[in-house]
Amino acid sequence: MSDSRRTYVLVDGENIDATLGVSILGRRPRSEERPRWERLLNFAREEWDQEVVGLFFLAVGTELPMSFVQALMAIGWRPVPLSGDHGEKVVDIAIQRTLRELRTREAADVMLVSNDGDFVEEVEGLLDGERRTGLVGFTEFRNSAFVHLADDGLELFDLEYDVKAFTTPLSRVRIIPIEEFDPVQFL
Structure with a gap:
């Protein structure tokens, strides 16, 4: 592992939870259907072969969900844990500020865990050819602007299929590359 570089993994907890609950399920x-967040840290560490700093952003209002x-x-x-005025997107604001700050750090590689297009500008700013930048989410719900950034070096990962963050398969419909097609899954 590299001693000088680090991967910063930023999780937009609200976005992933909403996509999972509303759009997929x-x-x-249920508990067994939620991501195993330790798998994400391990994935980032192994994928880019360096130390990882995991930052999990969550809007908490006035009460801290202490067990979580x-x-x-x-x-x-x-x-x-963040709070703000009613209707203020505190998680988005904090992640945007963090992405802008990470842009000033030379040894900072970044994996953003979100499908939200609110971060496109900040992610694009990280694609400087000097750092690795990745987006982790659900492929079919990823904002299309991120797909276009893949041509500029953005690495795209699926939370279920690449990271393997779930213990049970989710009921998703996805485009299957023919080399991955297994008819047993459909019979």
Whole structure:
């Protein structure tokens, strides 16, 4: 592993939770259907072969979800609990500021975990040819502007298929490359 470079993994918890619950499952996810966040840290560490700093952003209002925060800390995440005025997108604001700050750090590679197009400008600014920049999310719900940034070096990863963050398969419909097609999955 590289001693000088680090991968910063920034999780937009609200976006991933909403995509999973509303768009994929159509209901609140059960415990066994939620991502295993330690797998994401391991994936980032192994994929880019360097140390990882995991920042998990969450809007908490006035009450800290202590059991969730403690669980995140126990597996190596740094929770970033945020509050703000009603209707203020505190997670988006904090992630945008963090992405802009990381742009000023030479040894900072970045994996953003979100499908949200609100970060396109900041992610594009990280594509300087000097750092690795990745986006992790659900391929079919990824903002299309990110797909276009892949031509400029943005690495795209799927939370279920690449990261393998789930213990049970999700009920997703996706385009299957023919080399991955297994008819057993459909019979």
